[in-house]
Amino acid sequence: MKLGRELKTGMLLTVMIASGALVWLRFEQPAPLVGIASGNGRIEATELDIATKWAGRVKEVLANEGDLVSADQVVARMDTATLEAQLRQAEAQAKQAQDARASVAALVSQRQSELSFTEKDLDRALELTTKGFVSKQEADLKRTKQETAAAAVVAAKAQLIEAESAIQAAIAATDGLRTEIADGTLKAPRLGRVQYRLAEPGEVLAAGGKVLTLLDPTDVYMTLFLPETVAGRVALGAETRIVLDAAPNLVIPAQVSFVAAKAQFTPKAVETRTEREKLMFRIKARIDPDLLRQHLSRVKTGLPGVAYVRLDSNAPWPASLQVNLSP
Numbered sequence: 001m002k003l004g005r006e007l008k009t010g011m012l013l014t015v016m017i018a019s020g021a022l023v024w025l026r027f028e029q030p031a032p033l034v035g036i037a038s039g040n041g042r043i044e045a046t047e048l049d050i051a052t053k054w055a056g057r058v059k060e061v062l063a064n065e066g067d068l069v070s071a072d073q074v075v076a077r078m079d080t081a082t083l084e085a086q087l088r089q090a091e092a093q094a095k096q097a098q099d100a101r102a103s104v105a106a107l108v109s110q111r112q113s114e115l116s117f118t119e120k121d122l123d124r125a126l127e128l129t130t131k132g133f134v135s136k137q138e139a140d141l142k143r144t145k146q147e148t149a150a151a152a153v154v155a156a157k158a159q160l161i162e163a164e165s166a167i168q169a170a171i172a173a174t175d176g177l178r179t180e181i182a183d184g185t186l187k188a189p190r191l192g193r194v195q196y197r198l199a200e201p202g203e204v205l206a207a208g209g210k211v212l213t214l215l216d217p218t219d220v221y222m223t224l225f226l227p228e229t230v231a232g233r234v235a236l237g238a239e240t241r242i243v244l245d246a247a248p249n250l251v252i253p254a255q256v257s258f259v260a261a262k263a264q265f266t267p268k269a270v271e272t273r274t275e276r277e278k279l280m281f282r283i284k285a286r287i288d289p290d291l292l293r294q295h296l297s298r299v300k301t302g303l304p305g306v307a308y309v310r311l312d313s314n315a316p317w318p319a320s321l322q323v324n325l326s327p
Contacts, residue, residue: 257284263279
């Protein structure tokens with residue numbers, strides 16, 4: 001009798017546990033998403049390197065890590081003392097070339113006047129030769145003078161062209177130096193937050209040496225990986241919802257901006273080992289830049305989370321994935 005009662009009690013407990021499990025599965029487990037795929041990822045942003053165009057010494061760095069800089073804001077300066085000295089020298093050479101051109105231009109005028117005189121003198125001599133007042137030898141001598149004067153004009157004009165070319169070369173040299181000096185002032189190409197400060201004043205950098213690295217807070221996206229059976233149904237521009245691990249109540253709207261053309265193995269940092277052994281397609285879900293501009297102080301990269309991609313445009317978003325920007 002005692003054993004029977006124990007069996008009945010055990011069966012009752014089993015039924016109660018099973019019923020509780022069914023209730024928990026029904027009410028506590030989230031319903032499967034229909035027409036929506038999901039994948040793990042991390043928030044990323046476009047990186048911009050601010051680097052020097054030519055080798056030189058860093059004069060000053062005007063931004064620190066974490067600073068938000070605007071487009072065209074000066075963030076660093078290179079030492080341009082040597083270039084400025086070269087510019088002064090080039091400007092002096094340009095002035096000399098202009099003075100030389102003025103001298104050659106005066107010489108051209110002189111040679112043209114001489115040519116005009118010899119031409120008239122030759123014409124008179126030829127006319128007098130026909131009348132017998134001037135010998136043919138004397139007329140030939142005047143013709144020689146006229147030809148010499150014409151050749152002198154051609155030579156003077158060539159010198160003028162050479163002088164003008166020298167001026168253009170000097171101007172080009174000064175323009176080039178001014179451009180190099182201007183390149184020594186490093187500006188932010190667009191709105192960005194300083195991620196790394198890679199150089200300090202006094203350091204000598206090679207051409208292309210990085211001074212700062214910026215993150216564009218208006219170009220933020222999450223990279224996720226989906227299997228080919230799902231990726232083939234993902235359309236560019238498809239609506240996406242991003243939920244961050246750090247703020248599970250925050251639902252961020254996004255859109256698919258990129259779908260890889262070839263499958264690849266997912267990186268270790270994104271999926272489990274089982275998922276990494278599968279071929280997946282890389283997908284980028286980009287957050288609206290206008291929305292990001294309204295929350296610049298809250299934009300952070302590197303945060304892990306889950307992206308939900310709507311495969312069927314008619315599939316409704318569940319209540320848990322309705323847009324909510326207040327964590």
